[in-house]
Amino acid sequence: MAATPKIAVRGLKKSFGPKVVLDGIDLDVGVSESRVVIGGSGTGKSVLVKCIMGLLQPDSGSIKIDGVEAMRLPAREREKLMAKFGMLFQGAALFDSLPVWENVAFGLIQGRGIERHHAKEVAIEKLGAVGLTPDVGELRPSELSGGMQKRVALARAIAAEPEIIIFDEPTTGLDPIMADVINELIVKCVHDLGATAISITHDMASVRKIADRVAMIYKGRIIWSGQKEEMDRSGNAYVDQFIHGRAEGPIRMEVRAL
């Protein structure tokens, strides 16, 4: 009998008014697996992870975490479930009003009730794990570069040592070298924690570095899924066009004539 996947999504649907964003998504993510979902802008990648996190309420379908249906949980149970998650947001989403260390320690102080001085020690340790010195902890997020903000966001995502980490376009807006540094850190952190990871991205260098398995989303459906190594010989015209970044192919960009 196959092991229960850490995350099992079945028939997930979500629309915003008349616009269908997710149209019956099926996706499994195994324990300690790094799963990357690729797809063009506006294909529903972020909506998918927000539904898994419970930040958006899907219209129908099923999301099971460790075999437990997450969609219809009472608020308190849902909050307990959320403690299993960490998330790195596309724009870092650091709290402007707090210093860096308090951003990293936020989940420990507010979510787990750990004392501030102890949480600060953990935050400094996690900042070290992403290559940042303790003095960075005293700065405000607005004083950091984009790459440093992403590192702080990564430190925040791993601070509470979650079982599942979600990375929403972790390398968007970074130069190639910084993007590779972030990819390395993601691989290291996920490996060290033994966590399950879902990443969404359209950066193919990132996919090749951090993925165990890859799924491609197009028009609200998973149109291909397989091992990272199989991606280049998938035989799927949509996947081929996407991973090679070709303008010509079955995927047509919706560009309105001027």
Place this chain on the structure above:
Amino acid sequence: MPDFLARVGRVFLAFLAAAGRLALFALHALSHCLRPPFYPRLVVRQLIDIGYYSLPVVGLTALFTGVVLALQTHTGFSRINAEGAVALVVVLSVTRELGPVIASLMVAGRIGAAMAAEIGTMRVTDQIDALSTLSTNPFKYLVVPRLVAGTIAMPALVVIADIIGVFGGFLVGVYKLDFNPGSYIGQTADYLHSDDVVSGLIKAAVFGFTIALMGCYHGYHSRGGAEGVGTATTYSVVSASIMILLLDSALTSVLF
């Protein structure tokens, strides 16, 4: 004609839907006010923001309100030989009406806008979603402290506005209208009843809650980047100001 009626109907339905969403938001927030966890540090920080930092603008407005009120009252009442009622009109107008309303309108401009902008920016930059992922309920963390602080800070501000407003009237009465200082203060004290002050403070608490509610509601539901935050800020100030005037009419009828 049918088109016009349909349009009016749509606007009315949209208004009802918005009022319903606001009522649900308020009820949701109130229910969180009663359930732990509580964030006293955040309440104190908001009390300082709303109360302490609003003192200069509220104090200045109250002073000039008292000054102008004394002058205009004297102008009108001198025509019917009732100049002696200036102290009475100033103290009752300030404590029952102008203190709470003008202070609240100033705070709506200063604090309501700031709340909508701060929470709106947090919304459009995913910071509110980030709170949820860090096991923190955004309602408890962002909305409840502001509502509690708004409801507590506004009456305190209005007490100070009342004192400064009456003092403004006193300055004009004594130094421009040649009232005897002792008799002006004596008249003020004689005519002022405790329910005049209490009714003003009840209004202030309701207005403080309303300002915070509007700021949080519009900020929490802002969409679409900088433009959305700007719109939320405008809506927050406009709707809070209208609500203050509407509620003032309703509360004055009840507390009359």
